[in-house]
Amino acid sequence: MGRAAPLSFVCAVAHLAGAYFSSRNRLRGQGGGGRLIWQQLINGLVTGSTYALIALGYTMVYGVLQLINFAHGEIYMAGAFAGLLLVTAAELPFLAALVLAMVIAACVGVVVEFVAYRPLRRSSRLAVLISAIGMSIFLQNLGLWIFGPSTRSFLPPFPVVSFEIGGLRTNTLHLLTLAVALAMMVGLQFLVARTKMGKAMRAVAQDREAAALMGISVNRTIAFTFAIGSALAAAAGVMVGMLFNAVTPTMGIMPGLKGFVAAVLGGIGHIPGAMLGGLVLGMIEVLGVALLSSQWRDAIAFAILILVLLYRPSGLLGKPAPEKV
C-alpha cells in the first residue's frame, strides 16, 4: 500500500455511500442525495477532528512507552469539566478557559504518569496495562463521585451562527472545532519536528536506552509527552462538550476508545497517522450510521478496530515493524 492508498480508500467509501444515497432518494423521487452525503461527511469531519486530537495523545504515549494509556479518555473528561467550570463558574473568556483547561489536563496527565506508570517502568506489560486500566476506572468513578452522574449543559460562551456554504449547513462552532484541531496539529508537528524537546521525544520513542545514554532525561521526556497528549485531549473534551452541549463523568469512555481505534487505524506511534485515522474514523462512522442505524454507531468503530488489527496491524500509515525482542 502506497501513500495514496488511504485517500483512495476514503474516496471509495464516500463514492459507494453517495451512490447508495442517491439511489435511495431517487426511489423516493427527492434528489439531492449527493448533498446529504456531503452534509454527513462534514459532521464526520468535525467529530473526526476531535477523535484525531484524542488519538494523538494515545499515539505519542505509545511511541515513547509502548503503553496503551487507558486513562486517556478520563483525562479528556477532566479537560471538559475543567473547561466547563472555567467558563461557567470562573466566567473566563473562551480562549483563556480553553488554554487553562489544557494546562490543568496536562497536570493531571503528568500526575497519572507519575503515580501509575513510572513505578512500573521495569515491570511486565501486563502489570502496566492493568495499572492503566485501574487508573482509568479510578478517575472515571472519582469524577462520578465529585460531579455526580447527571449530564451538565455546556453552552458555548459565544454566539453560534448557522450558515450555508454551497448548500451545506454548518455553524461557527463546527468551524471553530476544526480550526482548534488544525491549530493543535500544526503546533504539535512543529513541536515534534523542530524543537529540542520534540527531538528528545523522537529519540526516546526510537530507543529509550540509547536516548538515555545520549544524555536525554527519559523520565522528563515521558512526562512531557503525557503533558502534551493530555492537553490535546482536553482541547477535544472542551470542543465536544460544547458540540453536544453535554459534559458527564462517563463521557470519556467511548471517545477514549475511539481515539485509540483512530490511533491504531492510522498506525500507532505515527503522529500524522493519528490525525488521518481520526478523520477517517469520524467519516466512516457517520456513513455507517447513515447506512445502518445510529444504535450500531459504537459497534462500527470496534469492528473497524478488529479488522485493522487483523489485516493491517501497522495501520494506514505505519510501517510494518518486526517485533523487538
Add this chain to the structure above:
Amino acid sequence: MGMLDAADAAIRSLINPYYYGILVTIGINIVLALSLNLVTGFTGQLHLGHAAFMAIGAYTAGVLATRTEAGFWVAVASAAAAATLFGIIVGLPTLRLRGDYLAIATLGFGEIVRIALLNLDITGGPFGLRGIPRETNLPLVILVVAVTYLVLASLVHSRIGRALIAIREDEVAAAAMGIETTRMKVTAFTVAAAFAGIAGALFAFWFRYLNPSSFGFAVSIEMLAMVVLGGLGNLLGAVLGAAIMTMLPEALRTAAPAVAEHRMVLYGALLVVVMILRPNGLLGTSSEHGWLEVWLRRYRAAGRPANGPRGERHGAA
C-alpha cells in the same frame, strides 16, 4: 437432582435467604474469576471482555428457558457450547495479536456483544429478558465451582498448563522451545469462555432476569480486579479474590453506604496499588516482583550486621 434438592433443603433450613443469595453470587463469581485467571493469570493475556462470554451463556440459557421446552441441563450445556463457539471465533484471530492489542480487541468484542444484546429482538433489547425459572441453587453452584476448580487445576498442572505459564513468562522463548503459542492461547481462552458461559447460565437461572447492562465493561473489570487481588496465576487466589470482592460491597453497604456506592473508585485504585506493590496479588505465582518485595529486601539487607549502619556501630564497639 434428587440429592441436590435434599442438600438444598438442608442448607436453606440452616442459613437465612440473604446469606444464601450472597453465597450463590460468590460461587458464580468464583467460576468467572477462576476462568479469567486461566487467561490473564496463567497465560499472561489481558482479557477485558470476559463479561461478554458470561452474557452469551446467560442469554443462551435464558432464551432457551423462556422460548423453548429445553430443560435446565440442556440450557446450561447450550450456554457452554455457545460461549465456546464464540471463544474460538474471537480467540483465533485476536490471540495472534500482541498482549496490549488483545486487551483492546477483547474490550471491543465485549462492547459489540453488549450493543448487540441491546438491539436484538430475541434478547428483549433494553427491557431485558424476563420470566426465566429459578433453577440455580446453592448445592448446584458448589458442584459447578468444584468441577471448575478440578478441571482448571488439572489443566494448569498438565503439559498445557506448563506451556501457558511459559508463554506468560516469555512468549518468544516459549515459541523457540516448540510451544505452539497461538494454539495454546486459544485453548486457554476457549476453556475460559466455556466456564464463563456456564457461570452466565447459573446467573440467568438464579436472578431470573437478564439485562445487557449486567454485562458491561465494569463487570469485566470487576472480574479482573478479583483475579488481580487474589493473585495472578493462582487458583486459590482467584477463589479468595472473588469471595472478598463479592462480600466487601455487601459489608460496606451497611457499614459505609457512600463507599459501597463508589466502590469502583476503590477497585481502580486497588488495581494500580497492587500492580505497584505486589503485581502477584495476594497469592500470585508469576516471577514478577513489585516494590513491596524490593522494600522488604532492602529492609532485610539493612538489618544485617555487615551492611546496615547499626551493624557497623556494633562492629566498632
